[in-house]
Amino acid sequence: MKAWLKRILIGLVVLMLFAFVGAAVFLLTFDPNAYKHKIESIVQERYNRTMVIEGDLELSLFPRIGLSVRKISLSEPNSTTTFASIDSARFAVAIWPLISNRLVVDHVAVSGLKGWIVRDEKGNFNFEDLLTQSPPSLETADPRFKSDEIRPAPASAAESNSVLPQPKKTDFKIDIAGLEVQNGAIFYKDRLNNLDMRLNRMTVNTGRVTFDQPFDVSVTGNLEGARPVANASVNIQGLVKLDPVTKLYTARNLEANIKGVVGAVDVQTGTLTGDFEVDSFAHALTGSGIDLTISGKGAKGTGLRNLDMSLAAPKLNFDSTAPLLQMTNFAVKGTASDEDDESYEWVLNSPALDISPTGAGGKPLTGSVRIKGKEQFGVNFRMEGISGTSEALNVAQIKLDGAYARGNKRAVNFNVSSPAKMDLARRLVALSAMSGNVVLKDVETREQNIPVIGTFSADFLKSVASFKADAVINSGKFSFDGNISRFDEPYVRFAVGADSVNLDELIDNVSDAAAPAAAPGNTKAPAAPQAAQAKPATTAVRNLVSDLMGSLIGSGTASLKQITYHGVVYNDVTAALNFTKDQLGITDIKSSIFDGQVQGDALINMKDDEVTTKLNFQDVSLEPLLKGLGMNPVMTGTGTFALVFASRNAPEGANWLTNATGSLEGQASDGAISGFDLAPLLADPAAYANNIEQAGTWKFDPAAKTPYKTLKTKLVLDNGELHFTHFSLLTDPLLIQADDNLAVYNLINNQFSFPGKFVTRQPVTLNQDGLRVSIKQVTLPFELSGTPESAQLKVKWQRLNNSPLGQFVKQRKDKEAEAQKQAAEQAAAQKAAVPEPQAQPGAATEGQPAPTPTTPETGTDSSNPPPAQSAPAGQAAPDTPAAGDKPAATAPATPAEPKPAPAPAPAK
Numbered sequence: 001m002k003a004w005l006k007r008i009l010i011g012l013v014v015l016m017l018f019a020f021v022g023a024a025v026f027l028l029t030f031d032p033n034a035y036k037h038k039i040e041s042i043v044q045e046r047y048n049r050t051m052v053i054e055g056d057l058e059l060s061l062f063p064r065i066g067l068s069v070r071k072i073s074l075s076e077p078n079s080t081t082t083f084a085s086i087d088s089a090r091f092a093v094a095i096w097p098l099i100s101n102r103l104v105v106d107h108v109a110v111s112g113l114k115g116w117i118v119r120d121e122k123g124n125f126n127f128e129d130l131l132t133q134s135p136p137s138l139e140t141a142d143p144r145f146k147s148d149e150i151r152p153a154p155a156s157a158a159e160s161n162s163v164l165p166q167p168k169k170t171d172f173k174i175d176i177a178g179l180e181v182q183n184g185a186i187f188y189k190d191r192l193n194n195l196d197m198r199l200n201r202m203t204v205n206t207g208r209v210t211f212d213q214p215f216d217v218s219v220t221g222n223l224e225g226a227r228p229v230a231n232a233s234v235n236i237q238g239l240v241k242l243d244p245v246t247k248l249y250t251a252r253n254l255e256a257n258i259k260g261v262v263g264a265v266d267v268q269t270g271t272l273t274g275d276f277e278v279d280s281f282a283h284a285l286t287g288s289g290i291d292l293t294i295s296g297k298g299a300k301g302t303g304l305r306n307l308d309m310s311l312a313a314p315k316l317n318f319d320s321t322a323p324l325l326q327m328t329n330f331a332v333k334g335t336a337s338d339e340d341d342e343s344y345e346w347v348l349n350s351p352a353l354d355i356s357p358t359g360a361g362g363k364p365l366t367g368s369v370r371i372k373g374k375e376q377f378g379v380n381f382r383m384e385g386i387s388g389t390s391e392a393l394n395v396a397q398i399k400l401d402g403a404y405a406r407g408n409k410r411a412v413n414f415n416v417s418s419p420a421k422m423d424l425a426r427r428l429v430a431l432s433a434m435s436g437n438v439v440l441k442d443v444e445t446r447e448q449n450i451p452v453i454g455t456f457s458a459d460f461l462k463s464v465a466s467f468k469a470d471a472v473i474n475s476g477k478f479s480f481d482g483n484i485s486r487f488d489e490p491y492v493r494f495a496v497g498a499d500s501v502n503l504d505e506l507i508d509n510v511s512d513a514a515a516p517a518a519a520p521g522n523t524k525a526p527a528a529p530q531a532a533q534a535k536p537a538t539t540a541v542r543n544l545v546s547d548l549m550g551s552l553i554g555s556g557t558a559s560l561k562q563i564t565y566h567g568v569v570y571n572d573v574t575a576a577l578n579f580t581k582d583q584l585g586i587t588d589i590k591s592s593i594f595d596g597q598v599q600g601d602a603l604i605n606m607k608d609d610e611v612t613t614k615l616n617f618q619d620v621s622l623e624p625l626l627k628g629l630g631m632n633p634v635m636t637g638t639g640t641f642a643l644v645f646a647s648r649n650a651p652e653g654a655n656w657l658t659n660a661t662g663s664l665e666g667q668a669s670d671g672a673i674s675g676f677d678l679a680p681l682l683a684d685p686a687a688y689a690n691n692i693e694q695a696g697t698w699k700f701d702p703a704a705k706t707p708y709k710t711l712k713t714k715l716v717l718d719n720g721e722l723h724f725t726h727f728s729l730l731t732d733p734l735l736i737q738a739d740d741n742l743a744v745y746n747l748i749n750n751q752f753s754f755p756g757k758f759v760t761r762q763p764v765t766l767n768q769d770g771l772r773v774s775i776k777q778v779t780l781p782f783e784l785s786g787t788p789e790s791a792q793l794k795v796k797w798q799r800l801n802n803s804p805l806g807q808f809v810k811q812r813k814d815k816e817a818e819a820q821k822q823a824a825e826q827a828a829a830q831k832a833a834v835p836e837p838q839a840q841p842g843a844a845t846e847g848q849p850a851p852t853p854t855t856p857e858t859g860t861d862s863s864n865p866p867p868a869q870s871a872p873a874g875q876a877a878p879d880t881p882a883a884g885d886k887p888a889a890t891a892p893a894t895p896a897e898p899k900p901a902p903a904p905a906p907a908k
Contacts, residue, residue, distance in 0.1 A: 637671020
């Protein structure tokens with residue numbers, strides 16, 4: 001026995017020696033790098049991904065089997081784009097557990113791990129194929145059955161009724177004693193939600209890692225991002241359980257902290273604690289003891305001053321496939337303020353809510369939102385009377401009530417309620433009997449009540465909704481209906497219709513926006529400076545409406561039978577509206593207005609406060625048009641013209657006209673202009689000419705009128721100045737033309753310069769020394785300048801020197817000078833011939849010349865004296881007409897005293 005035992009022991013030692021020597025020889029001769037290409041080909045065949053191992057594989061056997069590798073990268077499926085890469089990795093495997101079909105990795109150390117996680121537009125991740133099990137192989141054809149016969153289902157399929165993925169039947173288990181990742185980075189891009197973020201300088205440490213068993217995890221890093229902007233430190237700790245096969249992930253005692261900039265908030269304290277279980281296959285979430293707290297201030301340039309918010313969910317259970325929603329004492333609240341001294345508050349409470357396929361009930365769900373500052377806004381929400389099941393949910397009442405006010409202007413109160421029916425499984429919501437009121441209340445305690453009724457329905461699976469609302473405004477019907485699509489980025493289509501709407505009663509402070517028209521007896525010129533200095537008054541709801549419109553994308557139509565605005569009635573108004581981000585385009589505008597038609601387009605940039613308008617007016621009455629614009633109706637007639645106007649947001653304190661441009665081109669006909677009368681000018685044009693260019697006062701006379709046949713003009717607005725690139729006014733007696741591109745009106749300082757000329761269209765008769773001269777056409781160049789209240793008219797006499805009128809005036813002036821000279825010589829001769837008598841009253845004394853005979857002066861209108869007021873003296877024949885003028889005829893006339901020639905009463 002002893003000999004046999006001794007032999008057995010010796011044999012075992014020899015075997016162990018041979019095993020040791022064999023292992024040593026294997027270790028010394030085995031090259032693991034020979035398997036690099038084999039590993040790469042296996043990954044390519046199984047996952048359609050390219051693995052590249054650039055570094056050498058290093059293998060060790062004692063004290064444990066160890067493997068280290070450098071420079072590994074893995075691509076996206078069927079792509080050369082890198083999905084993950086590792087600078088270096090080392091892990092050790094225990095030998096004896098391999099005998100029991102268990103892989104126990106003693107320690108894994110990874111350095112320089114980088115991963116690129118991408119979620120596409122459909123919500124799919126680029127790593128899902130790594131977690132998907134291989135489909136079972138196709139069964140071979142059974143020769144016992146024909147191809148068209150029904151075959152019995154496989155036992156595995158017949159016995160299984162679960163929709164969850166079934167784990168593979170295997171006894172092989174992976175056990176990692178510890179995982180350490182240093183200097184890692186995870187890049188995350190979500191194309192569905194437009195996110196682009198990364199976790200840099202990532203460090204991961206875990207306890208013992210076994211799938212389907214909880215293990216400790218600690219993650220630290222720096223969160224950075226472009227969408228949203230982020231630069232914050234992150235620290236996450238918890239007890240994690242992973243089961244990729246069934247897609248169940250659990251986190252117990254989770255504590256996550258973040259500090260830094262995330263989006264618009266510079267987070268000072270951000271903490272999330274609680275227990276979570278996520279079923280990614282069923283899209284279910286179960287949580288308990290959840291507590292989220294965020295406190296911080298606004299990031300630089302955001303306008304936010306501070307933010308504090310919290311979320312508490314002692315019990316939360318949500319399952320989208322059941323569907324199931326259970327909440328106990330769920331509460332969300334927060335406060336914020338901005339640099340404009342506006343504060344915000346929001347609250348949502350659900351004491352108890354239980355909705356499941358078997359029943360539904362709970363206490364009322366309530367919430368509120370408050371805005372305080374320049375704008376006051378508040379709305380309360382309440383949902384009560386919950387019954388039914390998740391697939392046939394009934395809500396007795398959903399109610400909204402709130403108020404809006406801006407400063408001391410009009411307040412808007414509103415309330416609306418409706419019963420609701422919902423199908424949470426099919427994601428259907430219907431509000432079939434909406435009713436409520438909108439109350440407009442002025443500071444003078446005037447109230448206007450607008451009753452509203454309507455319906456609303458939505459299908460969240462298809463991302464579509466429809467709405468319809470009817471109201472009674474100013475005793476007229478108002479309708480608003482449409483639909484919404486693409487809830488992730490809503491697109492709205494709508495149609496607005498109304499019988500009669502008075503915007504002066506609906507919009508606050510509108511009546512003060514337009515200046516009152518001048519009374520018929522008002523003798524002052526129109527007051528333009530005030531209209532030019534001030535912007536149109538904004539309404540009480542302008543900011544709220546602008547913010548709402550700035551977030552809309554959609555299109556619609558408007559068809560309104562009658563609109564009253566600023567006292568002006570617009571009939572049969574139609575338009576097409578198109579909303580894009582912060583822009584409102586209005587096209588195909590058509591309306592009957594001022595006995596004519598208007599049509600055009602407009603573009604409003606609500607973000608930059610820019611407006612561009614193009615309007616064409618056809619056969620409109622000018623007098624009501626001027627009244628509608630708040631101007632003095634100094635002009636009558638019918639006009640057709642094109643208006644182009646654009647304004648940009650002016651810097652604070654600057655006049656809005658400096659950032660406005662535009663043009664007006666068109667003509668008017670068959671009307672009259674109030675403020676001046678040109679008849680006196682035709683009676684004696686010579687009275688307005690002088691060899692010295694002197695100015696005469698030009699006053700506005702509301703009783704004076706000048707009829708005209710046509711008025712053609714083209715005006716250009718730029719930098720606060722209105723340039724007359726063309727202006728011609730045709731009347732029966734004469735034509736008034738501006739010097740093109742020289743006439744200008746400065747709307748900011750209310751100064752104008754209007755050089756032009758009068759051209760007569762009828763023969764002009766001049767009387768002098770018993771002769772009557774008829775000139776077929778007279779041209780008087782002039783310049784009108786100053787302000788509308790104090791204008792000066794200057795006749796450009798120097799341009800008339802060679803004309804018949806100029807010769808006529810020159811002769812008259814020469815004869816006046818000759819008569820004065822002869823009178824002076826006669827007086828001097830008489831004084832020399834007669835001895836010096838005693839001084840008589842009225843006689844000349846030494847150093848004081850004797851008074852000379854005076855000639856009659858040309859009479860003028862006392863309110864508008866012409867620049868030249870000398871009367872003709874003596875007899876003289878007129879000179880030959882100069883080139884360019886057309887004398888008609890001359891005839892003797894009985895000498896008579898010259899009659900006064902009143903001056904025209906100029907207008908603004």
